[in-house]
Amino acid sequence: MFAQLRRLPLLGGFVLLVAGTAWAQTATLQGDVKDQNGQPLKGAVIVLDRTDMKGHYTVKSDKKGHWLYTGLPGAATFNISCTVDGKVMDKVSGVKSSYGDNPPVDFDLQKVAKQQAATAQANAGGQLTQEQEHGMSKEQKEQYEAQMKQRAEQMKKNKALNDAYNAGKDAMTKAQADTDKAAKVTDYQAAVDNFKKAGDLDPKQEAVWAGLGDAYYALGQAQTGDERTKSFDAAIEAYQKVLAINPNEAAIYNQMGNIYGAEKKMPEATEALNKAAQLDPAMASKAYFNMGANLVNGGQPDKAADFFKKAADADPNYAEAWYQYGSLLMMKGAVNPKTGQQAYPPDTGPALKKYLELQPNGKHAQEATSMLQAMGETVQTKITNPDAKKKKQ
Numbered sequence: 001m002f003a004q005l006r007r008l009p010l011l012g013g014f015v016l017l018v019a020g021t022a023w024a025q026t027a028t029l030q031g032d033v034k035d036q037n038g039q040p041l042k043g044a045v046i047v048l049d050r051t052d053m054k055g056h057y058t059v060k061s062d063k064k065g066h067w068l069y070t071g072l073p074g075a076a077t078f079n080i081s082c083t084v085d086g087k088v089m090d091k092v093s094g095v096k097s098s099y100g101d102n103p104p105v106d107f108d109l110q111k112v113a114k115q116q117a118a119t120a121q122a123n124a125g126g127q128l129t130q131e132q133e134h135g136m137s138k139e140q141k142e143q144y145e146a147q148m149k150q151r152a153e154q155m156k157k158n159k160a161l162n163d164a165y166n167a168g169k170d171a172m173t174k175a176q177a178d179t180d181k182a183a184k185v186t187d188y189q190a191a192v193d194n195f196k197k198a199g200d201l202d203p204k205q206e207a208v209w210a211g212l213g214d215a216y217y218a219l220g221q222a223q224t225g226d227e228r229t230k231s232f233d234a235a236i237e238a239y240q241k242v243l244a245i246n247p248n249e250a251a252i253y254n255q256m257g258n259i260y261g262a263e264k265k266m267p268e269a270t271e272a273l274n275k276a277a278q279l280d281p282a283m284a285s286k287a288y289f290n291m292g293a294n295l296v297n298g299g300q301p302d303k304a305a306d307f308f309k310k311a312a313d314a315d316p317n318y319a320e321a322w323y324q325y326g327s328l329l330m331m332k333g334a335v336n337p338k339t340g341q342q343a344y345p346p347d348t349g350p351a352l353k354k355y356l357e358l359q360p361n362g363k364h365a366q367e368a369t370s371m372l373q374a375m376g377e378t379v380q381t382k383i384t385n386p387d388a389k390k391k392k393q
Helices: 002-024 110-123 130-134 138-179 181-201 206-221 223-244 250-262 266-279 279-296 301-314 319-330 347-357 365-374 389-390
Strands: 028-035 045-050 057-062 064-074 075-085 087-096
Touching: 002 110, 028 075, 028 110, 045 365, 057 064, 064 365, 087 110, 110 206, 110 389, 138 206, 138 365, 181 206, 206 223, 206 250, 223 250, 223 279, 250 279, 266 279, 279 319, 301 319, 319 347, 347 365
Parallel strands: none
Antiparallel strands: 028 064, 045 057, 045 075, 075 087
């Protein structure tokens, strides 16, 4: 028993010695950094991120371009990157540290630049150089070839998409120039077909759906009856696809408001045009004017006057809005039972005078002057040429 007790301190000392020896065994990683001219690069930041467990280390290269990090854990795995001015210039993955000497981890930025240039050239031509192939593993080469195949397919798809979209635009231009109604319908239908083809190729292009909406809208205007309704409904559907991609397109809401107005769907038209005005204040005057026009065509002149006034308030230089507002107020004139005189809403004269102020030789100048004279207003006309309004048109 006594012999056994005396051996215990020795055993304890042996354990401590082994533990101390293991703690002292650390690893060192080092290497050199050269700039794009092949010269030693001072101040490059070398970042060592351990991948087998948490660990992050940084060190800078010295004036000779050399970097060294000692005291690293042995038997660890690192991803090492070289950063210059905050930009990662090169990196090496899966570097294993071990006790004792480790192979250097060098960064040659001149070589990297050449490789990047060669890769760009290969991407443009779709062909790897022998040097690039030699530097790739089998998996990397397969991945590269798959990427190039995907890129070629995308380029082919993009060409087909552009061809279809441009064909649709060309058909629209041709239709607008047509004087024959049947030819106009045929060309607008061709525009529809091409935009639909483009939409099938890439359903995420808002310009395609906007073009399709415009084509259907124009086609509907050249049609009658059920065909007209079908085209207008298809235009709304196409425009809604634009809004699904970009819900803040004021111009699309404006177009939808015009279509709803043509279909005499006044609540929908009002909602769409108000939305256009909210999204783009610069479009407010036009949106309100269009709503006024829709209401006039729908037989609601009283409501129309309110929207023409909104248009004029949004853009005080909008002469046409002032004229439409004044002429609709003129229609509200009635005989005052007390005086026996014809009376008009207070804004009638000022609205018509504002129009003449803005457009003294405008296309409605003569009508505005006549209405003011009928009201007993003194008009200092600036119409200098009876044919001026024809020339303005």
